[in-house]
Amino acid sequence: MDVANDAITAAKINADVAGTGLIQNTTTGALEVDVTGLSGDGNITSTDLDVTGGTDAAFADVTINIKDGAVTTAKLADDAVTNAKLADDAVATVNLIDDSVTADKINGDIAGAGLTQNATTGALEVDVTALSGDGDITSSHLNVTGGTDAAFNDVTLSINDDVINSDMIIDGTIATEDIENGAVTTAKMNAGTGANGRIAMADASGNVSFNSVSTYNISNGDSSISVSGGNNAALANTSISVNNGGISTAKLADDSVTAAKINSDVAGNGITQNATTGALEVDLTGLSGDGNITSTDIDVTGGTGAAFNDVTLTIADGAVTTDKIADGTITEADIASGGNNKTLTTDESGNVGWTNSPVIPNSMMPKFFYMPAVIFDTSVYTGTPVTGITRDLYQEYVNQFEGASNPLMIKSDVGGADEAPDDIPYLPTAESLYYYITYYDTAVFANLSIDANGVLSYDVIGSGTQTSYMNIVFVIK
Numbered sequence: 001m002d003v004a005n006d007a008i009t010a011a012k013i014n015a016d017v018a019g020t021g022l023i024q025n026t027t028t029g030a031l032e033v034d035v036t037g038l039s040g041d042g043n044i045t046s047t048d049l050d051v052t053g054g055t056d057a058a059f060a061d062v063t064i065n066i067k068d069g070a071v072t073t074a075k076l077a078d079d080a081v082t083n084a085k086l087a088d089d090a091v092a093t094v095n096l097i098d099d100s101v102t103a104d105k106i107n108g109d110i111a112g113a114g115l116t117q118n119a120t121t122g123a124l125e126v127d128v129t130a131l132s133g134d135g136d137i138t139s140s141h142l143n144v145t146g147g148t149d150a151a152f153n154d155v156t157l158s159i160n161d162d163v164i165n166s167d168m169i170i171d172g173t174i175a176t177e178d179i180e181n182g183a184v185t186t187a188k189m190n191a192g193t194g195a196n197g198r199i200a201m202a203d204a205s206g207n208v209s210f211n212s213v214s215t216y217n218i219s220n221g222d223s224s225i226s227v228s229g230g231n232n233a234a235l236a237n238t239s240i241s242v243n244n245g246g247i248s249t250a251k252l253a254d255d256s257v258t259a260a261k262i263n264s265d266v267a268g269n270g271i272t273q274n275a276t277t278g279a280l281e282v283d284l285t286g287l288s289g290d291g292n293i294t295s296t297d298i299d300v301t302g303g304t305g306a307a308f309n310d311v312t313l314t315i316a317d318g319a320v321t322t323d324k325i326a327d328g329t330i331t332e333a334d335i336a337s338g339g340n341n342k343t344l345t346t347d348e349s350g351n352v353g354w355t356n357s358p359v360i361p362n363s364m365m366p367k368f369f370y371m372p373a374v375i376f377d378t379s380v381y382t383g384t385p386v387t388g389i390t391r392d393l394y395q396e397y398v399n400q401f402e403g404a405s406n407p408l409m410i411k412s413d414v415g416g417a418d419e420a421p422d423d424i425p426y427l428p429t430a431e432s433l434y435y436y437i438t439y440y441d442t443a444v445f446a447n448l449s450i451d452a453n454g455v456l457s458y459d460v461i462g463s464g465t466q467t468s469y470m471n472i473v474f475v476i477k
Helices: 393-401
Strands: 022-024 031-033 115-117 124-126 137-139 155-157 198-202 208-212 218-220 238-240 271-273 280-282 293-295 311-313 342-346 352-356 368-370 386-392 433-440 445-450 455-460 470-476
Touching: 386 393, 393 433, 393 455, 433 445
Parallel strands: 137 155, 218 238, 293 311
Antiparallel strands: 022 031, 115 124, 198 208, 271 280, 342 352, 368 470, 386 455, 433 470, 445 455
């Protein structure tokens, strides 16, 4: 019985068609999967996860485990990682994703002596009230209160030379014996009345008096420094400039050296300066590497000095796929031989291999043979010659010798080693033969010619009779 495509609709389905695992929709008649009626042959199990209902839950046995590194910060519940969950030395640096241990992942019991956990943020904080140092803070210059165990190491405090200024000294507390030579500053001195701008000056005997002095200017020596307010700012005329080499890296602000500041002589080998922007650019034409690119599998042009290290290129095994090969580039010389009288063919599954060839080599052929019989239809002649008819003599010869091309072929079908092959050996190409017509009925055929590939051209000028025939001879080259 022939059934047309899409002829079986849901309405045509009987309820008994629904076997195990199927149920028929009572409204539409469509078949639906009934998962409650299915039982798999495989179990879902895991050593890392709790699996409920895993028995017979899959078509095959399935084992589920957690991948290494798969448990990220987002997968952990807050406070889930406690000391009790960790084996000694179990969590190494490589087991933690960068920044995965955040404040909210820290359990309160991690805060030991000297630490406390912030109740709001979960962050660890130092509890200074719980710390006791191993060192004391002492001083022979200062009074220290509470210095016992106040530091991690013993600390001794002393006053550095030249750090006590006038503001630190209570007026009237310094006696003569307390003053070292040169220790009294101008703030402690009264110059008396007189003109503004006087300074303390010592005479040859060391006597100090306050006198007016001449003022001089501070000026820019070579335009390398801008001077503001330099007039009458020095005791002698002063010229300020930057020493050669005086601008070090520390003196330069970040990003202060722009392209416009770069001189062209900064561009050495392999670098050129852009004439418009002043930016430095890599000049590939000025670079020569220390390594060569070479290959025994690939033609390399310009590989000398083309790399920083010597580079050898080879074609990886299996890398040359069909997509890599240009169409029409594989020649006979590129194909490894499969042996004498072999043909590269495919089997019924499409696998390529060498098989015994139905083609017989020229050395085993006779010098000539007659073309297999073919029928020339002369009924096309109805009183007017029919011209320009062609026949491919070589292809018709091959078609008769190949079993797949000749449905009329009968062979000895005895089975086993004595059974005849499907194909009769034939010459491999049309160019392997010379083609001759040694006789034809001149009342029927005219203007016969054969090209090098065995294509016959002819005219039919009359109807054939019982004695009309054409004799075609193939000669082996």
